[in-house]
Amino acid sequence: MSRFVRPSKYRHVFGQPAKKEHTIENVKLSNSAWDTNLIDASARYISVNWQASGGGAFAILPLPSPFNPPPHNLPYKLPDMIPLARGHTAPVLDTAWSPFNDSVVVSAGEDGKILVWKVEDSAFDHWGTEHWEPEDFDPVARLSGSGRKVGQVAFHPTASHVLASASGDYLVKLWDLENADDPRVTFTGHTDTVQSFAFNSTGTLLVTTCRDRKVRIFDPRTGGDAVRVAEGHGGIKGARIAWMGNHDRFATTGFSKMSDRQVTIWEGSNLKTIKTISIDQSAGVVMPFWSDNNILFLAGKGDGNIRYYEYDSDSLHVLSEHKSGEPQRGMCFLPRRALNVSECEIARAYKVAGSCVEPIAFICPRKADVFQSDIFPxxxxxxxxxTASEFFNGKVAQPKLIDLDTGFISSATSAAPPVTPSPAPASAPASAPPATPRTASMPKSYTAPAALTIAETPQMDRLKAENSASEAPTPRSSASAFPDEELSLENVRLVNELRDARAQIRNLELQVETMRTNASKAAKLLEGSVP
Known part of the structure; x- marks a missing residue:
């Protein structure tokens, strides 16, 4: 066994459960046996599959958090009767929040329907007041997803109003919610129930896992049969999938023929297996969640722990695990743009255990008070x-990214190559638009969470002072300061290079410190071996 420790800035990440007043109790979780996460979150709300009589329903609740207080002072213990999103005639199986509008959520149910919902803050104004009566939410659109169950729904990562759904007739469909009379693209070829699916970072590839133990990859721009098919996990139990950010890699979790739980890393361009790791021999399905910190979180249903690994050079390196005595039935992760960067929170999970929803913040401990750019990509x-029409016409664009320190938005600089055997029309990636201040770049329906606004005052001032001392240009909040668009883009590029250089310096300092420690240990061992 090696005496030397692999350097990692995430080695000491730990999970911090929220206090009782920041949890939600008296949650009546759905008893449906369909395998989904049962909960999903936007930057403002969470949705939970609810056990309701007279059809199907799910709850919409303001985001519980120890760092981002909800806009309304709701009690942590819910009353027995609360407003629900009713509309399905059978149990709700899955929900998904739009990545571009924190107030829009879609639901899928056993009745074969897909419903679209729009949440207004005023819906929570009178919770808990005297003579208060719950008023249920109403859907704003209805889609006939299938003649059988619709088990999973997910939004496209770069195109607005594009939704994917998987149904019990072994089909995966893409919808344009602005014109949702019929699906725009249908994926065929599955011979059994689709268990999970995921897009790559640009939405140019879609990969699925199926109960027939195969992994398939599709071209969303053409539809039809899979362009590549490979053998997946040997066990018949549930297999899940998560695309690994802008890498040309994705991870699947499943079971071996001997019922060992496994996680496998795949190459997205040709469906080759890179590495398979055995986890344990428990029976619960493992839910994978990817963070752009190159961390893969694994949470098993029925487990009380959450394992997390760092991905590096096509290997998964064990970091640690968060342990709890309460087994989870479902879980989701908060969008990273809503994290509390001032507390070095790199990820936040919402765990459904029993009748409680518990936030768990994953903290990377740092002593400095300034923004830690190396742990917040x-x-x-x-x-x-x-737009939906641009995507279905074959256009491809990189996702737009927000700097968690300054709030500037630009296009991604790198992404997984859109490799498919069947070529489809595609345009060049969109160039980065001029950077704009945070408040101006957000949609009208978006409210910046407290986690982002906290980092704007003293930390931004210190960062600007450091940039000025280093003779690097600093982005300004006024558009009139940059009359030339090219000058604005060049300024943003220089600031990004400076930030990346500082992150590299910190990483090198960490490696030097590790080498000094290892050298000291080696010297002591040599001294002990000399007579």
Missing amino acids: PAPSAEPSL
Whole structure:
């Protein structure tokens, strides 16, 4: 066994459960046996599949958080009767929040329907007041998803109003919510129930896992049969999938023929297996969640722990695990743009355990008070890169990213190559638009969470002072300061290079310190071996 420790800036990340007043109790979780996460979150709300009589329903609740207080002082213990999103005639199986509008959520149910909902803050104004009566939410659109169950729904990562759904007739469909009479693209070829699916970072590839134990990759611009098919996990139990950010890699979790739980890393361009790791022999399905910090979180249903690994050079390196005595039935992660950067929170999970929803913040401990750019890469923003019509016409664009320190939004600089055997029309990636201040770049329906506004006052002032001392230009909040668009883009590029250089310096300092420690240990061992 090696005596030397692999350097990592995430080695000491730990999970911090929220206090009782920041949890939600008296949650009546759905008893449906369909395998989904049961909960999903936007930057403002969470949705929970609810056990309701007379059809299907799910709850919409303001985001519980120890760092981002909800806009309304709701009690942590819910009353027995609360407003629900009713509209399905059978249990709700899955929900998904739009990545570009924190108030829009879609639901899928056993009745084969897909419903679209729009949440208004005023819906929570009178909660808990005297003579208060719950008033249920009403859908704003209805889609006939399938003649059978619709088990999973997910939004496209770069195109607005584009939704994917998987149904019990073994089909995956893409919808344009602005014109949702019929699906725009249908994926065929599955011979059994689709268990999970995921887009790559640009939405040019879609990969699925199926109960027939195969992994398939599709071209969303053409539809039809899979362009590549490979053998997946040997066990018949549920297999899940998560695309690994802008890498040409994705991770699947499943079971071996001997019922060992496994996680496998795949190459997205040709469906080759890179590495498979055995986790344990428990029976619960493992839910994978990817963070752009190159961290893969694994949470097993029925487990009380959350494991997390760092991805580096096609290997998964164990970091640690968050342990709890309460087994989870479902889980989701908060969008990274809503994290509390002032507390070095790199990820936040919402765990459903029993009748409680518990936030768990994953903290990377740092002593400095300034923004830690090396542990906070730019996050997907709330602005789409494409319209639905542009996407279905074959256009491809990089996702727009938001700097969690300054709030500037730009296009991604790198992404997984859109490799497919069947070529489809595609335009060049969109160039980065001029950077704009945070408040101007957000959609009208978006409210910046407290986690982002906290980092704007003393930390930004210190950062600007450091940039000025280093003779690097600093982005300004006034558009009139940059009459030339090219000058504005060049200024943003220089600031990004400076930030990356500082992150590299910190990483090198960490490696030097590790080498000094290892050298000291080696010297002591040599001294002990000399007579």
